[in-house]
Amino acid sequence: MSSLNSRDSFVIEREVKPLDFLSAGETASDFKETLKSLGIPADICRKTSIVAYEAEMNAVIHGGGGIIAMELEGDRITIVAKDQGPGIENVSLAMQEGYSTAPDFVREMGFGAGMGLPNIKKYSDELDIETKPGEGTTLRIVIFLKDEGGVE
Amino acid sequence: MLLSEIVSILDAEPLNGEMDLGIDIQSAFASDLMSDVLALARPGVLMITGLTNIQIMRTASMIDIPAVVFVRGKKPPRETIELAGKLGIPFIITYKTMFETCGMLFQAGVKPILCAKR
Numbered sequence: 534m535s536s537l538n539s540r541d542s543f544v545i546e547r548e549v550k551p552l553d554f555l556s557a558g559e560t561a562s563d564f565k566e567t568l569k570s571l572g573i574p575a576d577i578c579r580k581t582s583i584v585a586y587e588a589e590m591n592a593v594i595h596g597g598g599g600i601i602a603m604e605l606e607g608d609r610i611t612i613v614a615k616d617q618g619p620g621i622e623n624v625s626l627a628m629q630e631g632y633s634t635a636p637d638f639v640r641e642m643g644f645g646a647g648m649g650l651p652n653i654k655k656y657s658d659e660l661d662i663e664t665k666p667g668e669g670t671t672l673r674i675v676i677f678l679k680d681e682g683g684v685e
Numbered sequence: 686m687l688l689s690e691i692v693s694i695l696d697a698e699p700l701n702g703e704m705d706l707g708i709d710i711q712s713a714f715a716s717d718l719m720s721d722v723l724a725l726a727r728p729g730v731l732m733i734t735g736l737t738n739i740q741i742m743r744t745a746s747m748i749d750i751p752a753v754v755f756v757r758g759k760k761p762p763r764e765t766i767e768l769a770g771k772l773g774i775p776f777i778i779t780y781k782t783m784f785e786t787c788g789m790l791f792q793a794g795v796k797p798i799l800c801a802k803r
Contacts, residue, residue, distance in 0.1 A: 554738070554739070554740065555739060555764060557740065557743070558739075558740060558743030558744075558747075561743075561747060562743065562746060562747075565746075565747065575728070575749070579728065579747065579748060579749060582747045583723050583747050583748065586723070586743065586744075586747050587720070587723065642719075642736070642738050642740055643717055643718055643719035643720075643734075643736045643738070643740060643741070643744075644719055644720060644740065646718045646720050646721065647720075648718070648720030648721060648723070648724055649720060651724070652720055652723050652724050655724065
């Protein structure tokens with residue numbers, strides 16, 4: 534069902550607005566619906582939407598907005614999330630569960646509890662973080678279409 | 686257990702009369718941290734929360750959560766109700782606290798989910 538040929542390759546790109554909590558998550562929802570409509574297995578759709586959602590929330594909360602793109606090509610889905618925010622000062626700290634620099638009003642909404650990047654890592658097959666203080670952050674996340682029995 | 690039985694156990698109110706209360710619920714997860722829901726919940730698991738903002742429904746839809754219980758009598762704002770309708774996620778409101786809600790459902794046989802040691 535998930536075998537794709539070159540005709541199915543595509544890229545979707547969406548702009549994410551800073552601190553727009555009403556619209557936050559629309560991009561990840563769009564991605565999920567698109568993958569579902571292509572017959573991609575439910576667990577792959579779910580993993581992709583979770584990593585896109587966490588990346589989108591990071592761009593909304595920390596990144597001053599940004600661009601989130603999903604590319605489907607060959608055996609993989611790639612999510613690229615690029616923001617112009619302050620960058621991540623210490624990536625290994627940011628990867629620790631519970632470490633957060635989010636302001637209180639974000640925490641009151643149930644986010645900013647220091648699980649964003651750990652969740653992205655948990656649900657992805659590859660994660661690359663390019664960041665420089667003062668220059669923004671780009672996440673490149675890969676999810677393989679073939680489920681190899683990792684975290685569901 | 687059917688969602689309609691959960692409504693009755695929790696003396697809860699389904700706000701939207703058109704909601705499907707015939708959903709079968711086997712397990713539940715209670716949290717006010719949406720990233721913890723994303724990290725630990727599984728498809729088919731009932732979400733119990735004290736938060737009512739629109740991101741609760743977004744989170745539920747990402748992980749294929751079939752229904753949401755709002756505890757402590759909190760009524761969700763219009764945008765949350767509208768998104769729940771659009772996504773087809775039924776929700777109910779109980780005046781019980783989160784602790785009592787969890788206790789009553791656990792006693793009635795609703796299972797927890799596994800949080801693996803790490």
